[in-house]
Amino acid sequence: MKIDVLTLFPEMFEGVFGASILGKAKDKGIVSLQAINFRDYSNNKHNTVDDYPYGGGGGMVLKAEPVFAAVEDLKPEPNVKPRVILMCPQGETFTQKKAEELAREEHLVLICGHYEGYDERIREYLVTDELSIGDYVLTGGEIPAMTIIDSVVRLLPGVLGNETSAVTDSYSTGLLEYPHYTRPAxxxxxxxxxxxxxxxxxxxxxxxxxxxxxxxxxxxxxxxxxxxxxxxxxxxxxxxxxxxxxxxxx
Structure with missing residues (x-):
């Protein structure tokens, strides 16, 4: 699987992508993980990626141009259509069932926003999914993206040492997991x-x-x-x- 994250803060993903289960999966070649700064795709001399909203109001809105340009520059493998996912508190609530669905894909693109919101044309003409990790608002989409990536990658064959672990996890069966015990008795x-x-x-x-x-x-x-x-x-x-x-x- 290939996972690309579009973010203004790629440095936030360095430790996450290099440690624990994700790091091992990356080292094994099971998953390719990349954080891309979409500010690099800004089309103005100041490299701004946001602007004031039409019609007035508080906050700044992420511009469509740099986000579209970054996604279109990813060059997916032939015959592979990426799932382009917008991190958004208005989106569908992320569940284990959704993680299992996404784990069957070959290429995921996660867009992390900041500021007041996104230019609506990003939602309408670029993304395939909008996902939220809960009914609350964060300062950006980076932490939700990390959550989704971790949840999806651990389901890929060969990632976990015990292939039955993911199957018996809470929510995988629709129920909470049974209690565990180990030594001493x-x-x-x-x-x-x-x-x-x-x-x-x-x-x-x-x-x-x-x-x-x-x-x-x-x-x-x-x-x-x-x-x-x-x-x-x-x-x-x-x-x-x-x-x-x-x-x-x-």
Whole structure:
């Protein structure tokens, strides 16, 4: 996969792209990561990329010309159409499902804005997606872009040491992940559940599924509305909800 980020602050990505999972994925050649300063594509002698909004009002608006020019200069591989993604608080809320969708692409372009907003023609004629990481406003799109890149790259084959890790993560199954334990089996009087020490993998799978359901019921019951549940699981959840004193509609 190739990922290009258009930003006014490419230095913000140096540590992120060179460390941890992203750095290893880059070193393995699984992903190509590049931060591009679209100020370099300004068409005026002062290298300005923003201007006052037509019609008046506060703040400055990112100009269309440098952003279009930067994207058009990327030269994607033959027969590859990049997904051009605008980081924007007005966009679709980013989810694990969206990360899985983007992980199937060959080329992503993420545009990070600043100032008051974007020239509307960027939205209308350049981008394919607008994404937000939550209902709040940041000073720029760099941190949301880092979040999306990390979430997507870890799903690429060969990135994680254990290929099942991403599959069982919270939200990948539509539910929150079950609890984990490791050595020692007893710590300060707190013991690992016996089932995990039994070696009976079928029973462990059942326990983990139930714990995942229970944790979701307790913390994010809204996720259960869209989860694929068997009749047996719905019955189990109904009983668990009654014991927990949680109102849950099957």
């Amino acid at each position: 007893e710590y300060r009087g707190w013991e690992v559940p016996d089932i995990l020490l039994s070696g009976h993998h079928a029973n462990i799978d059942v326990w983990r599924r139930q714990q995942s359901l229970l944790r979701t019921l307790r913390r994010r019951p809204d996720l259960l509305e869209k989860a694929e549940l068997s009749d047996k699981e719905r019955k189990w959840l109904k009983e668990a909800a009654a014991q927990e004193g949680i109102e849950w509609k099957t």
